[in-house]
Amino acid sequence: MPKETFFNLAEDKRDRVIDAAINEFSARLYHKARITAIADSADIAKGSFYQYFEDKKDLFKYIIELTVNKKLEYINHDMLTNKDKYNFFQLLREIYLSSIRFAKDNPRLLSIGNIFINNKDLQREIWGEQADKSSNFYRQLLEYGLRKGELDPEIDIDLVSVLLNGLNFSLVDIIYKDGKINPDILDNEMETIDKMLYFIENGIKKRD
Amino acid sequence: MPKETFFNLAEDKRDRVIDAAINEFSARLYHKARITAIADSADIAKGSFYQYFEDKKDLFKYIIELTVNKKLEYINHDMLTNKDKYNFFQLLREIYLSSIRFAKDNPRLLSIGNIFINNKDLQREIWGEQADKSSNFYRQLLEYGLRKGELDPEIDIDLVSVLLNGLNFSLVDIIYKDGKINPDILDNEMETIDKMLYFIENGIKKRD
DNA sequence: ATATAATGTGAATATAAATTCATATGAATG
DNA sequence: CATTCATATGAATTTATATTCACATTATAT
Numbered sequence: 353m354p355k356e357t358f359f360n361l362a363e364d365k366r367d368r369v370i371d372a373a374i375n376e377f378s379a380r381l382y383h384k385a386r387i388t389a390i391a392d393s394a395d396i397a398k399g400s401f402y403q404y405f406e407d408k409k410d411l412f413k414y415i416i417e418l419t420v421n422k423k424l425e426y427i428n429h430d431m432l433t434n435k436d437k438y439n440f441f442q443l444l445r446e447i448y449l450s451s452i453r454f455a456k457d458n459p460r461l462l463s464i465g466n467i468f469i470n471n472k473d474l475q476r477e478i479w480g481e482q483a484d485k486s487s488n489f490y491r492q493l494l495e496y497g498l499r500k501g502e503l504d505p506e507i508d509i510d511l512v513s514v515l516l517n518g519l520n521f522s523l524v525d526i527i528y529k530d531g532k533i534n535p536d537i538l539d540n541e542m543e544t545i546d547k548m549l550y551f552i553e554n555g556i557k558k559r560d
Numbered sequence: 561m562p563k564e565t566f567f568n569l570a571e572d573k574r575d576r577v578i579d580a581a582i583n584e585f586s587a588r589l590y591h592k593a594r595i596t597a598i599a600d601s602a603d604i605a606k607g608s609f610y611q612y613f614e615d616k617k618d619l620f621k622y623i624i625e626l627t628v629n630k631k632l633e634y635i636n637h638d639m640l641t642n643k644d645k646y647n648f649f650q651l652l653r654e655i656y657l658s659s660i661r662f663a664k665d666n667p668r669l670l671s672i673g674n675i676f677i678n679n680k681d682l683q684r685e686i687w688g689e690q691a692d693k694s695s696n697f698y699r700q701l702l703e704y705g706l707r708k709g710e711l712d713p714e715i716d717i718d719l720v721s722v723l724l725n726g727l728n729f730s731l732v733d734i735i736y737k738d739g740k741i742n743p744d745i746l747d748n749e750m751e752t753i754d755k756m757l758y759f760i761e762n763g764i765k766k767r768d
Numbered sequence: 769a770t771a772t773a774a775t776g777t778g779a780a781t782a783t784a785a786a787t788t789c790a791t792a793t794g795a796a797t798g
Numbered sequence: 799c800a801t802t803c804a805t806a807t808g809a810a811t812t813t814a815t816a817t818t819c820a821c822a823t824t825a826t827a828t
Contacts, residue, residue, distance in 0.1 A: 357775070381681055383591050387816065397777045402817065441765070470678045473589055487733075504766050508755050515730045515759055522726030525695075526719070547716050551723055555763040557649070558712050565805070595786065605807045610787065769828100776823065783816080793806070798799105 354414055358404035368394040369404065373415050378463035382412060382474050413478055416468055419461045426454040440497030441549055444516075448523060448545045455527045456538065466524060487517040516552070523548070562622055566612035576602040577612065581623050586671035590620060590682050621686055624676055627669045634662040648705030649757055652724075656731060656753045663735045664746065674732060695725040724760070731756070 358366065372394035376385045387408055391398045405411045427450045431438060438446070455462045468474060490513040497503040526544060527537055537544055566574065580602035584593045595616055599606045613619045635658045639646060646654070663670045676682060698721040705711040734752060735745055745752055 360774085381591070381679070383589070386814085388814095398816090399777050399779095399818080400775075403775065408816070466680075470680060471589070472674075472678065502766060503764050504762070507759070507764050511734070511752065511755050512759060512764060514733050515727060515756065518726045518728070518730030518733065519723060520726070521729050522723045525722050525726065544719065547719050548723065551715070551720060551763065553763045553765040554712070555759065555761045556711050556715050556720060557761040558710055568804085594784090596784095606786090607788080607807050607809095608805075611805065616786070772825100772827080774823105774825070777819105777821085779819095781816105781818070784814090786811105786813080788811070789807105789809095791807085793804105795802100795804075797802080 378460040586668040
């Protein structure tokens, strides 16, 4: 958590610091990101930085928190609170759509998220041992789908939740090529998502 | 590439250096791994290290190369050279089985592979721009499966190859929990793999 | 207006490696 | 045995940055 000093700052300055931090953390890996660069670009003294934050990790935690919150804003809450109206695959589709919307609007946050998600050690450093939130999310969704009889009762929930989590990496790979958003996707994001769902629903075996 | 000096070394010493490097790179992220620790543990002088390698990156590249070669040894070559005898899903199954065998026998190399695969920037630093070898591998496999009519002709190869690649992350997640091999998996690896294949073949939608 | 607290500052210090280099030792050659 | 070449060594240097600190400035309260 940033120190109180940080929250007492004039909004403009606070925003400059956040913006500079997002810039630096999206452009470089955590251990390569430089406080000096952040201070310079936010136009504050290096010493001031330590008035606002405990240390580099403190700032990074804060930025990750902002990122997570921002992402949550993109999820259609009506859909999640009224789950019952939607079936499992509709919910999954909505989740994927939110991911893409979020990525489009917040490329730098997407990059930070990638850097974070792609580095388990960093996750441990920042979040401690409870770093496995994401497959848990899918487990709950799957339990719900099973209860409603929409899913093949044969599936192993623990395994499939990890698999769905792995497919998230694919989605990010698709959206985000070579450090920027893949422009091809933006034109036919629906199509891409629908193909992905088709894969998840039906697999790839030929049927007759 | 290591310098010639390195290959001129007595085998014992060369092995000590490799072993020390594998230890260090499997325990710490690339930018955190220390030449000093490697030199100490291999019982060579720090200066000697630079007789053998250009720099840290040079050593790491070499270790990654060893890892990749070792992994290739685990793939059943008979199966790949006589592809025609096996169907797509049998081949995929074999690939997953090799992954698990490799992981069991070479936990440290698995860890290095994870660190590498989980860090796209590092991949760019080490392999340059052609870092996307792996989804390419699946693309070829998929083309083969389609030609033989084993796969749903509806699927989009480009997309599905990225999806299969994402599922690799899942497999690693399953095998490798908290820095070591998940013992639960070893007892029923076949079962796990078969469930994973079931997911890929049939998806998770309930059918009647 | 003065005192007190809060914030700002950047040069100095600390830390942690990677890398170099002058020099020593050993091996091969003729 | 002397000369040349290859390898070994670790203290000294370099690089890169995070973090501290003594002091300066500005804001708030009395």
